[in-house]
Amino acid sequence: MRNILGLVILALVIYAIVMIVQSSAPTLHKVLWSLLVLILPVIGLIIWGLMGPGSPLKR
Template identity: 45%
Template sequence: MGTILGILHFIVAAWAIYSIYKSSAGTGSKIIWSLAVFFFPVVGLIAWFFVGPK
C-alpha cells in the first residue's frame, strides 16, 4: 500500500511542479513554490492548491 501512495504522491507532485512552471507567475515565485512542493510534500501541495499561482 505504501508503494502505491508513494507513486501517487510522485505523480501529483510532478503535475504540480509542471503546472507551477506553466503559470504566469514570476520566476522567483515559481522557484519558491517548486521548493515548497519538493521539500514539504503534503503541506506544499495543499498550500499550492489553495493559494498558489493560477
C-alpha cells in the same frame, strides 16, 4: 499500499511542478513554490492547491 500512496504523491508533485513552471507567475514565485512542493510534498501540495496561481482562494 504505501508504495501506491508514494506513487500518487510523486505523480501529484510532478504535476504541480509542471503547472508551476508553465504558469505566468514571476520566476521567483515559481522557484519558491517549486521548493515548497519538493521539500514538503504533502503540505506543499495542499498549500499550493489552496494558495497557488489559479487557486480558488485567489479569485
